[in-house]
Amino acid sequence: MSLPTPYIGHLTEEDYEHVYEPAEDSFILLDALEADAIPLRAARPSLCVEIGSGSGVVSTFLMQLLGPNQSLIIATDINPLACQATQKTSHANNVTVDLVQCNLLKPLLPRVDRGVDVLVFNPPYVPTDLAEFEQTQASASLGGAWAGGSEGMGTTTTVIELLSDLLSPQGRFYLVAVEQNRPQDIVARLQRQGLRSEVK
Amino acid sequence: MVRLITHNMLTCHVRNCTKDNFPLVFSDVELVVREAPENLDFIRRFLPKLDWAALVDTARSLGDESLPGTQPEEFTDEQLRALHHVLMEMHVEEGKMTCRGCGHIYHISNGIPNMLLAEHEVGR
Incomplete structure (x- = not known):
């Protein structure tokens, strides 16, 4: 069983000047989701959230994997052009993804209160200085898709700190990380929060 | 699109806005109804995540009176179908969502709500 990668032919070079083009890290995340297809479907998640959906390839893939009308997915991005790209990608692949620019x-925080069944995040993970991290986030530009601040953990740390308030009892969190983010430290940290975690 | 299922999850997050910050109130709305394949099992599974009172108020503000004021303990299939319509088929494409607490207005354009705040407005 292998699910096709979502169609993204509608996105142009011009789009990719402003929106992160699916790359190796995106496909690694798709592979990780697909590897968990059986437990993911069995868990019957009703609320999925993707933070920073960019091109929309991951949210679209997750909805295809779970099956039509099986779950709500809310995708967020600070970049309005990324929100539009995600919307286009979901439409082009006949799935529904609800967008929120934020x-x-x-x-979503007050209301999702331990209700997120699947949380997906391909964060800006490239180590940069703090100024570049803050500037790219504030301008909501393409750089915000990769510039990650100290050890590349600027946004990842924020999300990890929120996890206990976000995830449902059976909730799953998929995170992309690189060596410089010290994946083993992330695992240790999640375990201290009482979350079972592994590096794939 | 802003469907009512997603609207039911959105809270005003302006700094120090903690009272009457949910649900956001729609105005100047362009509402589009798009038929969606029915999955009543999904609707049933999603029930615990809904704020019923907020959903009913919002649906009524958009002219849909099909939901009972208090949440039924047991839903009939007919009630689940009405809920499916309200949650999954009513799309707000354009308009505004206003916070009753602080008055902040969030704009919806091409079905995407802009909930990004300026730095001085950000709380948490």
Whole structure:
């Protein structure tokens, strides 16, 4: 069983000047989701959230994997052009993804209160200085898709700190990380929060 | 699109806005109804995540009176179908969502709500 990668032929070079083009890290995340297809479907998630959906390839893939009308997915991005790209990608692949333009998932926080069944995040993970991290986030530009601040953990740390308030009892969190983010430290940290975690 | 299922998850997050910050109130709305394949099992599974009172108020503000004021303990299939319509088929494409607490207005354009705040407005 292998699910096709979502169609993204509608996105142009011009789009990719402003929106992160699916790359190796995106496909690694798709592979990780697909590897968990059986437990993911069995868990019957009703609320999925993707933070920073960019081109929309991951949210679209997750909805295809779970099957039509099986779950709600809310995708967020601070970049309005990324929100539009995600919407186009979902439409082009005949799935429904609800978009919210916002920072991380702030407007969702009070209400999702331990209700997120699947949370997906391919963060800006490239180590940069703090100024570049803050500037790219504030301008909601393409750089915000990769510039990650100290050890590349600027946004990842924020999201990890929120996890206990976000995830449902059976909730799953998929995170992309690189060596410089010290994946083993992330695992240790999640375990201290009482979350079972592994590096794939 | 802003469907009512997603609207039911959105709270005003302006700094120090903690009272009457949910649900956001729609105005100047362009509402589109798009038929969606029915999955009543999904609707049933999603029930615990809904704020019923907020959903009913919002649906009524958009002219849909099909939901009972208090949440039924047991839903009939007919009630689940009405809920499916309200949650999954009513799309707000354009308009505004206003916070009853602080008055902040969030704009919806091409079905995407802009809930990004300026730095001085950000709380948490």
